[in-house]
Amino acid sequence: MTTGGEQRDQRMFDTILVPTDGSPGSERAFEAAVALARTHDATVHVLSVVDKHGPTDDWDYDGDSPAAAFIESQADHVDSEGLSVASAVREGVVHDAVLDYADENAIDLIVMGTHGRTGVRRFLLGSVTEKIVRLADVPVLSVKADAEPGTISFDDILLPTDGSSGAEAAIEPTGTLASETDATVHLVSVVDTRSLGVDVGSSVIVDELESVATDAIGDASDRLAELGVGTIETAITHGTPYRAILDAIEDADADLVVIGTHGRTGIDRYLLGSVAEKLVRTSPIPVMTVRASDAGEEQ
Structure with a gap:
């Protein structure tokens, strides 16, 4: 156990990162992030990564970045009014880009969606969540894609x-x-x-x-x-x-x-x-x- 003199300051979830590929898992993750952001008055960062080493899904957006389009698509059923929500796009190896973004932006919590009961290697963006759970210096919250909307x-x-x-x-x-x-x-x-x-x-x-x-x-x-x-x-x-x-x-x-x-x-x-x-x-x-x-x- 850590002694009293070695205790760290209590961590607050002031900055929350949601990597997204536009999937239902991303939607449930965003809902969870918004629920936590309301409690902690946190900023929610939505990140999409263009993976140069693999195929990318077609995004349903016109003019805006995939992350910005995702935030807009959630407005009808996720009330983020009054919260600070930022969007970003990175290019590169997906899990590296997510971890680098988390480090550069002092992220306190990463929230990621999973694909039902199909196992750790079928997470959002392939095996990205598995790698992030292993390597992230901050807590990672995994939320199932088949969770009921609005029940976080x-x-x-x-x-x-x-x-x-x-x-x-x-x-x-x-x-x-x-x-x-x-x-x-x-x-x-x-x-x-x-x-x-x-x-x-x-x-x-x-x-x-x-x-x-x-x-x-x-x-x-x-x-x-x-x-x-x-x-x-x-x-x-x-x-x-x-x-x-x-x-x-x-x-x-x-x-x-x-x-x-x-x-x-x-x-x-x-x-x-x-x-x-x-x-x-x-x-x-x-x-x-x-x-x-x-x-x-x-x-």
Whole structure:
């Protein structure tokens, strides 16, 4: 855990980036970005990238850039009145262009659409979201293309934790969101019993794992309270982490999952193994992934 002297300032979502290819996934991402922008008085940047190395879709616009045309097309069903919304076009390798734009414009959050249940490699713009989730220095919010329009809310946030540096990275963004919206944060830690045998009820190993889970829940709860979160619910469950978290989503009627990742080591080093990857692929609700800083990563 980070000590009090090492704590960073609480991150605010003042600038939000939505990469778009004009797809339904982009539309749902824009809706989520606008919902967050209203809460945080943020500027929404809409970016389209012309990929020189692949085919580009035909854009339905006349005179304006694809990003500007996309913003205009959303005006009828996404109320962005009063918000600062900017458009931009870049050319190059798509994920590099998105990450470069985020860095150059001090973006606090990237919001991207996904294509239903077809997996991480069928995200918006091919495998771009996968690469951005792995490499972005800021949180990435993935929103499914088949989400119901106009239903984006963040009243109940699920935060899985195992006490690792990756899990710790997700606490601050969760606290930022929840304190601004008076959301309830549902903390869950999963005791992974997959490889412990049949009779694990009285196992010393399970007791030790439960102790670790209890400590992780307690530490995260204390930090969230410091960040101004008023309502925190906690639970320790047993089973396969990925399935247990999906069950927790349903039990909490959660609107959002926030989960941490580990440094630059790629998607296979997510919190709880490959759980975050699976959640981004199949979660019925939006998933925010937060990459742990390189300095805080354990070797």
